[in-house]
Amino acid sequence: MADDLTEYEFPFPPATEDSIAMRDGAAANRPAGVPESYDQGKSARWSPKAIADVHAMSQLGRYQLRGFNTFSTRMPTFDDLVFVPASMTRLPLEGYRESCETETVLGDRPGLVSNPIRLAIPIYVASMSFGALSANAKAALGYGASKAGTMTCTGEGGMLEDEREASNLLVYQITPSRYMLDLEHLRMADGIELVMGQGAKPGTGGVLLGMKVSERVARMRSLPLGVDQRSTVRHPDFLGADDLQVKIEELREATGYKIPIFAKIGATRPRYDVAIAAKAGADVVVVDGTEGGTGASPEMLLDHTGIPTMSAVRAAREALDECGKSGEVSLVIAGGIRSGVDAAKALALGADAIMIGTAALMALGCNSPRYFEDYEALGTSPGRCHHCHTGRCPVGITTQEPELEERLDVAGAAERVARFLTAMTMEITLLAKSCGKSSVHNLEVEDLRALSLEASAFTGVSLAGIDRPFTW
Ligand SMILES: Cc1cc2nc3c(=O)[nH]c(=O)nc-3n(C[C@H](O)[C@H](O)[C@H](O)COP(=O)(O)O)c2cc1C
Ligand code: SF4
Numbered sequence: 001m002a003d004d005l006t007e008y009e010f011p012f013p014p015a016t017e018d019s020i021a022m023r024d025g026a027a028a029n030r031p032a033g034v035p036e037s038y039d040q041g042k043s044a045r046w047s048p049k050a051i052a053d054v055h056a057m058s059q060l061g062r063y064q065l066r067g068f069n070t071f072s073t074r075m076p077t078f079d080d081l082v083f084v085p086a087s088m089t090r091l092p093l094e095g096y097r098e099s100c101e102t103e104t105v106l107g108d109r110p111g112l113v114s115n116p117i118r119l120a121i122p123i124y125v126a127s128m129s130f131g132a133l134s135a136n137a138k139a140a141l142g143y144g145a146s147k148a149g150t151m152t153c154t155g156e157g158g159m160l161e162d163e164r165e166a167s168n169l170l171v172y173q174i175t176p177s178r179y180m181l182d183l184e185h186l187r188m189a190d191g192i193e194l195v196m197g198q199g200a201k202p203g204t205g206g207v208l209l210g211m212k213v214s215e216r217v218a219r220m221r222s223l224p225l226g227v228d229q230r231s232t233v234r235h236p237d238f239l240g241a242d243d244l245q246v247k248i249e250e251l252r253e254a255t256g257y258k259i260p261i262f263a264k265i266g267a268t269r270p271r272y273d274v275a276i277a278a279k280a281g282a283d284v285v286v287v288d289g290t291e292g293g294t295g296a297s298p299e300m301l302l303d304h305t306g307i308p309t310m311s312a313v314r315a316a317r318e319a320l321d322e323c324g325k326s327g328e329v330s331l332v333i334a335g336g337i338r339s340g341v342d343a344a345k346a347l348a349l350g351a352d353a354i355m356i357g358t359a360a361l362m363a364l365g366c367n368s369p370r371y372f373e374d375y376e377a378l379g380t381s382p383g384r385c386h387h388c389h390t391g392r393c394p395v396g397i398t399t400q401e402p403e404l405e406e407r408l409d410v411a412g413a414a415e416r417v418a419r420f421l422t423a424m425t426m427e428i429t430l431l432a433k434s435c436g437k438s439s440v441h442n443l444e445v446e447d448l449r450a451l452s453l454e455a456s457a458f459t460g461v462s463l464a465g466i467d468r469p470f471t472w
Pocket of ligand 2: 067361365386388394396397
C-alpha cells in the first residue's frame, strides 16, 4: 500500500505547464496559483465605486457634488411595513360608498394663529428654491397644488411673483442666508418656515452652482452673476432655543398673529430637536429624513449624514407626546415619499401631514422619456437622471436656461401635479378605509406590521405574525 509520503510517479513522462493549463475552461488565461478573484475583482472595500471616487477626487481636488437624493442602498424603506386591514377584529369602510376625511389643518392654535392653514388633502409640495427650479416649474407646482386643494413653499432665495400668483396657499421660507428676505413678502405669505436643516444635507447650508445663478436669480439673491453660491447654515439671529423663542415671537408680531410658524429640521436627533422646536413655540415642525431630495449637495453628505425618514417619524411623534404638544403642534414628515402608500404609512406612524419634493418634480416631468440627446449629453438617460446640479435639465425643471425652461409647459405640468396629488390621496383613503378609518388622521401604528427586525426596531411597529415589536 502506497504511503502518503511516497512520491507518486506517473508511468509516463512528466506533464508540461502547457498540457496542465485548461485552455477552454474557467481558469484559462489565469496564471497558475492565482485565485478565482483574479478576474472578478470583488474587493468589498475597494469596489469600482470606491476606486472611481478616489479617481474623481484626485482630479477635482474637492468632494463631488450632485442633485437628487441618496443612492445608499442601506436605508430601510417604508416597503418594510405593511398595513393589516380590518377583517374580524375591526370593520372596514366601503371603498366606493363611504367617505374618508382628508382635510388637514396645520397650526391650529387659537390666540397665537388666527388663520391656520387648511388643506383639502394631507400632502403638500416642499420648499424648493427658485434658482434650483425654473420659474415655470415653480408656477406649475403652485397651480397644481392649488387645484388639488393644497399648498407649496418658496424655498431659499425669496418669493417669486409667478409662484405667489399660482399658489392659493404659500409658505414663505426664511433661510439662514436671508436671501431676499422681505417684510412685504412675509405679510403676503400663508405661513413662515424657518429652516434649521434639510434631510439631504443636515448641518450644512445650501449650494447653487454658478450655472444656475442667472440674472434673475442673482438679482433676487444679491449675488454676482454665474458664481457658485454657498449659503450659511446658522441663522444669524438665533443660536439656541431661547433665541428661537424670541425670533418666533418677532415673526408673529410682524405678521399680526395671523399665520403659523413652521420650523424645518433635518432628521438627526428628532427626539430632542422636535421637542426643542415645539417648546420654543413653533406651530408646525417639519422633519426631513435623510432620503430627502436636493438641488445640489456634496454626495458624501447625501449618503452619510442624517437618519432615515421611517426611523424619524416615531421619534418625532413621541417627542411631541412627551412634551405635551401633540394636538397643539403639527408634525410634517418628508424625505423619500414616493406614493400615497408611503404617505399613508408615515401618517400611521404619527405624521399629521406629508411634504413631497422629488415626487412632485417627477409629476412635473422629471426623468420623462423625451429629449433623449440632451440626457445623453449629460451622460445619463430618462429614468436614471440625477443631474439637477448641472443646470442643464433636459425637461426644463431644474434649469435657468430659457431654451430649456420653455420645454416645460406650465398648464400640462400643473395638471399632472394636481392629478398626482389627487391619486396619492386616493391611495391613502383606500388604505384608510380598508383599515376601517373614516379619517386619514385616524390611521395608527396598530394598523401596521413590520416585515423586518430593522423596521420593527426603528418604528416600534409589531412584527408580522408574532404581533410584538422587536425589543432589546
Ligand atoms: C430641487 C430641490 C430644491 C430644494 N430646495 C430647498 C430649499 O430651497 N430649501 C429647503 O429647505 N429645502 C429644499 N429642498 C428640500 C425639500 O424642501 C424637501 O425637504 C425634500 O425635497 C423632501 O424630500 P423628497 O424630495 O424626497 O420628497 C429642495 C429639494 C429639491 C429636490
Ligand atoms: S430630469 Fe431634470 S429635474 Fe429630473 S433629475 Fe434630471 S436634471 Fe433633475
